[in-house]
Amino acid sequence: MNNSLGEVFRITSFGESHGDCVGIVIDGCPAGLPIHIDEIQREADKRKSSRNRPLATGRREADKVEVFSGVFNGFTTGAPICLAIWNRDIDSSEYEKIKNVFRPGHADFTAYEKYGGFNDWRGSGRFSGRITAGFVMAGAIAKKLLATIGIDVIGHTIEIGxxxxxxxxxxxxxxxxxxxxxxxCADPAAADAMIELIKAAAKDHDSLGGVIEARAEGLPPGLGEPVFDTLEGCLSKAYFAIPAVKGVEFGAGFSVSRLKGSEDNDAFSVVGGKIVTTTNNHGGILGGISSGMPLVARLAVKPTPSIGKLQRTVDAETREPTSIAVGGRHDTCIVPRAAAVAESMTAIVLADFALRAGKISRVLK
Structure with a gap:
């Protein structure tokens, strides 16, 4: 497994869904960044399940953040930062019943083949959305770093069902x-319709997918390391580490295939002495390098594969066909919670590139 991401601002993820804890180690964060645990907790709370979210998983983890190293007297020290949250509300009984049956749409089969059956199958183990709790904790540090040079990042739902x-x-x-x-969702009318769709899908023992948009403003031009560490390439790598993400596009995305060059090209102009483009079909990235325009990325999120409907599958031990209706506690639609993860992953990659480019000092004063 490769559980690390980044070159200078480097994160290493650890933990499993039903293990003792999940967390993140951040190496390369500059010394002198003021950070309070409440700021990290606020990001973790955006991702966690709650009774207010429409038909989110019944698993109710407190997701209380603990800092084990790298922060002293309210500032980062330059040492690796270790952040973790404990898994308390664990019930592996439903997974015990089906541990030898491959759930359609899950990584059960591929993980079984790759790791010879030694992978932790409880709650999907390392392949669970639970591990993204570490991503949002690292995202809190990354966002605080980016704020020192005027970069703001957000992730939000733009489509469900x-x-x-x-x-x-x-x-x-x-x-x-x-x-x-x-x-x-930043459109209240659409949000109401999405909520009703989620409720209807849950009543039918089914699930829904959707689309998340990640945006960043205030980027300086010049971030990105072509040809193999392009900005959109590294962002895509980070986005695809989020379970259930199956597609990524930037700017006008796939729609550019239906445009003419005269329609797709963003004309240059000068505003207040700054070179900008009059439109942003390129989504803030040209040639793998930030242009200074807002970064716009969209992530396609598949429907939650754990559903109550009967599905055909195979038993790993007998190699015989069987069927399964997945029980346990699952989100009917993971998109609202995953939006916070997309936001954090965007910030993590941008912080790494900003440090690589020398836009952020290695010691903050």
Missing amino acids: GVKSSPPQRIASIRAAMATNEVS
């Missing part, structure tokens, strides 16, 4: 609007 939102285009407006509902 085919219902599309019409969100504002600026981060401040998106943040204010999405705070009014529990699906992390």
Whole structure:
């Protein structure tokens, strides 16, 4: 397994869904960054399940963040930062019943083949969305770093079950609007429709997918290391580490295949002495390098594969066909919680590139 991401700002993820804890080690964070545990906790709370989220998993973890190293007297020390949360609300009984049966849509079969059956199957182990709790903790540090050079990042829901939102285009407006509902959507009318769809899918023992948009404002031009460490390439790698993400696009994305060059090209202009583009079909990245325009990425999230409907599968021991209806505690739609993870992954990659480019000092004063 490769459980690390980044070159200078480097994170290493650890833990399993039903193990003792999940967490993250951050290496390369500059010394002198003021950080309070409440700031990290706030990011962790965006991702966790709660009674207010429509038909989220019944697993209710407190997700209380603990800092084990790298922070002293309210500042980062330059040493590796170790952050963890404990797994307390664990019930592996439903997984025990089906440990030899491959759940459709899950990594059960591929993990079984790769690791010879030694992988932790409880709650999907390392392949669970639970491990993303570490991502959002690291994201809190990354966002605080980026704020020192004026970069702001957000992740929000723009589609669930085919219902599309019409969100504002600026981060401040998106943040204010999405705070009014529990699906992390910046369009209140669309959010209401999404909630009703999620409820209907749950009643039918089914699930829904959707689309998350990640945005960043205030990026300086020049971030990215072509040809193999392009900005969109490294962001995509981070996004695909989020369980259930099956597609990523930037700017106009796949729609550019239906445009002419005269329609897709973003014309350059000068505003206040700064070179900008009049449109942003490129999503803030040209040639793998940030252009200084807002970064815009969209992530396609598949429906939660754990559903109560009867599905055909195979028994790992007998190699005989069988069927399964997945029990236990699962989200009907993971998109609202995953939006916070997409936001954090964006911040983690941008912090790494900003440090690589020398935009952020290795010691902050």
